[in-house]
Amino acid sequence: MYDKITPPTTGAKITFKNGEPIVPDNPIIPFIRGDGTGIDIWPAAQKVLDAAVKTAYKGQRQISWFKVYAGDEACDLYGTYQYLPEDTLTAIQEYGVAIKGPLTTPVGGGIRSLNVALRQIFDLYACVRPCRYYAGTPSPHKNPEKLDVIVYRENTEDIYLGIEWRQGSEIGDRLIAILNKELIPATPEHGKKQIPLDAGIGIKPISKKGSQRLVRRAIKHALLLPKHKQQVTLVHKGNIMKYTEGAFRDWGYELATTEFRQETVTERESWILSNKEKNPDLSLEDNARQIEPGFDALTPEKKAQIVKEVENVLNSIWATHGNGQWKDKVLVNDRIADSIFQQIQTRPDEYSILATMNLNGDYLSDAAAAIVGGLGMGPGANIGDVCAIFEATHGTAPKHAGLDRINPGSVILSGVMMLEYLGWQEAADLIKKGLGDAIASSQVTYDLARLLEPPVEPLKCSEFAEAIIQHFGNG
Numbered sequence: 001m002y003d004k005i006t007p008p009t010t011g012a013k014i015t016f017k018n019g020e021p022i023v024p025d026n027p028i029i030p031f032i033r034g035d036g037t038g039i040d041i042w043p044a045a046q047k048v049l050d051a052a053v054k055t056a057y058k059g060q061r062q063i064s065w066f067k068v069y070a071g072d073e074a075c076d077l078y079g080t081y082q083y084l085p086e087d088t089l090t091a092i093q094e095y096g097v098a099i100k101g102p103l104t105t106p107v108g109g110g111i112r113s114l115n116v117a118l119r120q121i122f123d124l125y126a127c128v129r130p131c132r133y134y135a136g137t138p139s140p141h142k143n144p145e146k147l148d149v150i151v152y153r154e155n156t157e158d159i160y161l162g163i164e165w166r167q168g169s170e171i172g173d174r175l176i177a178i179l180n181k182e183l184i185p186a187t188p189e190h191g192k193k194q195i196p197l198d199a200g201i202g203i204k205p206i207s208k209k210g211s212q213r214l215v216r217r218a219i220k221h222a223l224l225l226p227k228h229k230q231q232v233t234l235v236h237k238g239n240i241m242k243y244t245e246g247a248f249r250d251w252g253y254e255l256a257t258t259e260f261r262q263e264t265v266t267e268r269e270s271w272i273l274s275n276k277e278k279n280p281d282l283s284l285e286d287n288a289r290q291i292e293p294g295f296d297a298l299t300p301e302k303k304a305q306i307v308k309e310v311e312n313v314l315n316s317i318w319a320t321h322g323n324g325q326w327k328d329k330v331l332v333n334d335r336i337a338d339s340i341f342q343q344i345q346t347r348p349d350e351y352s353i354l355a356t357m358n359l360n361g362d363y364l365s366d367a368a369a370a371i372v373g374g375l376g377m378g379p380g381a382n383i384g385d386v387c388a389i390f391e392a393t394h395g396t397a398p399k400h401a402g403l404d405r406i407n408p409g410s411v412i413l414s415g416v417m418m419l420e421y422l423g424w425q426e427a428a429d430l431i432k433k434g435l436g437d438a439i440a441s442s443q444v445t446y447d448l449a450r451l452l453e454p455p456v457e458p459l460k461c462s463e464f465a466e467a468i469i470q471h472f473g474n475g
């Protein structure tokens with residue numbers, strides 16, 4: 001079955017039922033070490049994960065690690081350009097849950113991202129990246145503890161599908177010619193626009209199914225959060241990209257108000273309901289005036305449309321959501337992408353789950369991680385219905401590779417997400433405690449040490465892992 005790798009002789013497979021993993025006490029879990037600093041952070045993370053499982057379950061549970069190859073390491077073993085060998089794909093397919101270090105993607109030409117390929121091959125449509133603060137972590141922000149968000153990033157579509165043509169390529173030029181001569185002139189709203197003849201071209205597909213399955217997961221996750229965090233914000237640039245990012249927003253609201261009608265309230269609905277609660281005699285038109293800035297300057301048609309919206313909301317959900325019942329529902333709102341980048345800095349405590357498309361989510365997860373301590377503290381999970389691969393938000397950080405200095409926190413916390421996904425909460429909690437206590441006692445790697453006042457002597461990557469284990473306590 002495998003060409004150059006051999007699965008562990010002990011351990012059992014994780015299987016899936018209704019999208020949830022069924023986990024034996026000794027699961028076989030494939031891991032990819034990763035390029036660049038993967039050489040530093042993966043061994044540190046593996047040590048912490050094993051120590052936590054051992055402390056929590058005293059040998060009754062144990063992970064059987066299965067080393068599989070991707071990136072530079074794969075080329076060393078399998079030969080030139082064998083960046084993602086069949087063996088690796090077979091192992092992940094067979095064992096269902098895997099964890100990986102970062103993999104290099106060249107800029108401009110060269111191979112396309114192996115990280116993105118894995119997400120697409122295994123249909124890992126939700127990239128889940130929590131950004132929360134650990135006490136004592138230095139941050140350039142005054143109140144980093146106020147940020148506690150989870151980026152839910154659609155992981156299989158958008159420009160990351162990688163359908164693009166280089167400037168000057170034969171097919172790229174043909175496509176531009178067809179667009180300029182046929183398709184754009186046939187679309188009146190595009191007027192006399194033309195694509196520059198020397199442009200590269202990329203395609204941005206955003207599907208209804210892809211958008212809604214992501215938002216579905218985000219809402220289900222919100223339902224498990226404490227009441228005050230039960231909120232999903234649809235992040236988009238739908239004012240500019242109306243039929244892709246704008247459609248994502250509309251499909252998100254559509255899903256929330258149909259599949260989750262009893263569990264959700266949209267922001268606009270909450271305004272309409274609360275206006276009526278404050279003043280039961282409020283006319284539909286005055287209610288509309290209060291929810292729509294500049295109502296009086298609108299055309300009669302637009303005004304009528306908003307009055308109708310108010311009427312529909314009151315008719316359809318007053319009984320189930322009115323009289324304050326909406327306050328117990330998951331709040332679904334939306335924000336334009338550029339605005340959310342400033343909002344997570346200026347009003348961080350107003351947000352919880354940020355559901356968005358691939359590119360926005362990529363940017364947003366690095367930005368949110370920076371607020372709570374940097375990329376050394378940014379974990380992540382790529383989740384599908386029958387497979388999950390856990391990985392940090394950051395990349396290979398090549399200038400730090402092999403120096404035993406980089407922060408392994410993100411891949412360790414990705415391991416925590418994996419343990420939680422397996423239902424091994426006790427082991428996950430031990431690591432969170434150990435990591436929190438190590439940071440609180442200023443035992444940190446260079447990235448956090450340089451931000452501390454006064455600065456402290458940094459721990460090495462491997463020493464930080466040891467410090468986390470020391471802070472487990474007795475389990």
Ligand SMILES: NC(=O)C1=CN([C@@H]2O[C@H](COP(=O)(O)OP(=O)(O)OC[C@H]3O[C@@H](n4cnc5c(N)ncnc54)[C@H](OP(=O)(O)O)[C@@H]3O)[C@@H](O)[C@H]2O)C=CC1
Pocket residue numbers: 101102103104105106115374375376377391392393394395396397398399406407408409410447
């Ligand atoms: N999922 C994946 O495997 C990903 C892969 N990549 C790939 O990684 C490569 C390098 O990308 P690059 O743009 O340099 O981004 P990186 O995320 O690799 O690193 C950028 C900078 O972020 C900081 N940083 C990253 N990781 C850590 C960490 N563990 N602890 C502390 N600080 C950290 C460092 O800042 P400083 O030096 O200031 O301390 C580092 O120089 C590219 O090929 C890219 O495509 C990128 C993202 C995700």
Ligand SMILES: O=C(O)CCC(=O)C(=O)O
Pocket residue numbers: 103104105113114115116362393395
């Ligand atoms: O695949 C890559 O090289 C980069 C991906 C990335 O930045 C991410 O997933 O956050």
Ligand SMILES: [Mg+2]
Pocket residue numbers: 362363366393
């Ligand atoms: Mg990224």
